Amino acid sequence: MWRKPTEAKPSSKAPTAPATTSVPAKPQEPTAVSVQPSPPAPATAATTSTATPAPIVASAVPPIAPPVPVASAVAPAISAGTSTISQGLKIRGEITGMSDLVVEGETQGKIRLANGRVTVGASGRVNADIDAREIVINGTVHGNLKAAESVRLGPNSHVEGSILTRRIGIDDGARLRGNVEMTRAGEAVTAEEPAVAAPAARAASASSSEE
C-alpha cells in the first residue's frame, strides 16, 4: 500500500541547457535618469570584486546535478561602460540604457539594461523591478528580477520578488521571498504569469506610493 515509485520524473523538464544564446543588442533607449558614468577601470574592479565567483553552495553534499556555473556571469561584459549610483545617492524613475550599472545607493522605479549587468552592492537598496542580462545582488531588492542570462544572490543579499532567469546562483545566507522560475536556452525571458503574487512587487509598489 505504501510502495514508492522508483521511476524518475522525465528529465526533459530540466532547464539546464548550456547558456549559449546571447541577447541581441537593442538600440539604445533614452535614459530617463542619467547617471554619471564612472571611469571604467575602478568601476569594473568594484564590480568584479562583488561578483567574484564564490562557491555556489558551501556544502559537502553534492547537489543532484551540479549547479550551472553562474561564475560565468561575471565574465567581462560588452557594454559601453559601467555607471555607478554611489552610496548616499537616491534616484527615482526609470533607468534604461546599454551600460552596466552598480547600485550602492538607493533607486526606486524601474531598471532596464537589456544588455548590461546590474550589480546591487552591499549598501544598495533597490525598490524596482530589474530587467538586465545579468543581475548580481549583494544588497536589498524589493522587486522582480528578470535576467536573460543569470542571477546571483550573494550571501548578504535580501530579495523580495520573483526571479526569472536561465541560471541562478544562490550563496548561503541569501534571503529570498518570492518565486524562482527558470527559462531555457532560446526561450524568451518573459514572465509567464505571476499567479503567485510576488510579495515584493506589492511591497515595492506600496513603498513607491508612500512617497
Added chain:
Amino acid sequence: MNWTAKARLGTAPATARVKPGPVVSVPPRANVRVSNGMKEFLWLISDIDRGRVLDLGPVWQSTINFFIERGYRISTEDLLRAWKDFLSTEEERLRQAPVGGNGSERVSQAALADKFLETALQYPEESYHGVLAWDLFDYFDAELMTRVMARIFKILCPGGAVLGLFHSRPPDRFHRYRLADEQSIELLPAPTLAVHARVFQNREILDSFGQFRTSKTFVGRDQIREGLFLK
C-alpha cells in the same frame, strides 16, 4: 488512516521498486538524515506538471536546483526569520511609542499573529501543490501556529501536501534544513532564530491538522517526526 489520495496503478512491480538503485548520491553524514516524509511528499506531487512548491525555510541553491531540474516552480519564504524580524520591529515600535499614547497598548499573541499574517504568507488560494514547512510549527506559539496552518491550508491546491517536522524533545540546537536528494535532508546548524516553543504529542499534531484530508507521521531515529498532510 485512509491514504488513498493518489492512485498507484500502473506502476512497476514492487520488486523493481524496492530494489536499491545507484541514484542515492549523498554519502552518509552525521548531519544528513534519511527522510521518508520527503520521499513521500515528492511522490505525491510527482504527477503534477509544473507543480508549484512553497519552501518556508531559507533559500538554498541545492533545494532550488532540485525542484527546478524536475520542472517545478518554487517559491521561498523564510517564515521563521520573517516572524523574528516582525517581532523585532514590533518591539522597537512599542519601545518608541509614547507612554499612554497609541501603540503602547498591550499586544496579545493573537493580535500579533494577525498582524504578522497581514504581510506574510500572502498567496492566492489554492496556488501551491506542496509546502515544505520544515520545523516551523514547533517554534510558533499556539495562536500563530493555528493561523499559519489555516493559511497554508488555504493556499494549497486540493490534493496538495504539507511536510512538517516535529521534535519529540527540545532540540539541542537550532537547525535549518535543505534538501540533499530525493530522500535525504541536510541539517545545518544555525544561530538560533527562535526558541523551541513546545513538543507536540502525535495526537496534538493530528488534531491540529484536522482539516486536512489525511495525514501520516514518520518517526526518525533522531527523534524528529515528519508529518505529511494531504488536503
